[in-house]
Amino acid sequence: MTAGVALTAAAIGSVVYSLPVDCSTVVVDGIGYQQCSNGWYQPRYVGTTVQYIVVDAPR
Template sequence: MTTIGVGAAIAIGVAGLAVGSIITAAAMPPSCQMVNVNGFNYQRCGNTWYKPQYAGSNVNYVVVNPPQ
């Protein structure tokens, strides 16, 4: 698994991240929208879906396949 910080996410372009990649909350584009699917919250940025992953009080986002 790859963890991406703010600078790397901007350099790569968030849409280019592979499923399983992790980005920090600070690296999330401001245009993302929260979507609830089957009781789970996701962030959707264009065609890329993210699931929050918590570590204590910190949150990162994992790129996932679109929920069904």
Template structure:
């Protein structure tokens, strides 16, 4: 896993430990996302840990 950055485009499918603090929570089609500029993240839970996967825009 890598830390998130908004300086460059992040490839879809990339898993990150943390997202930038300026992200906005969005629910689309019943799925929770974090929207950070042009990048969309979907939370992924493993036990008590959370990471985020870069996904395509739900719109």
């Protein structure tokens, strides 16, 4: 038996506190997003802490 990791997409609107290492910054209409594999995240600051909101791919 081999061990594997199954990745599932987080629900739109979910909040995550850290991102995978394969992310890149993409700016669309002046808004910065993190694009990680097939997921898109928009950073939101709460005080000095950053949270990432799962969003649909920007157009």
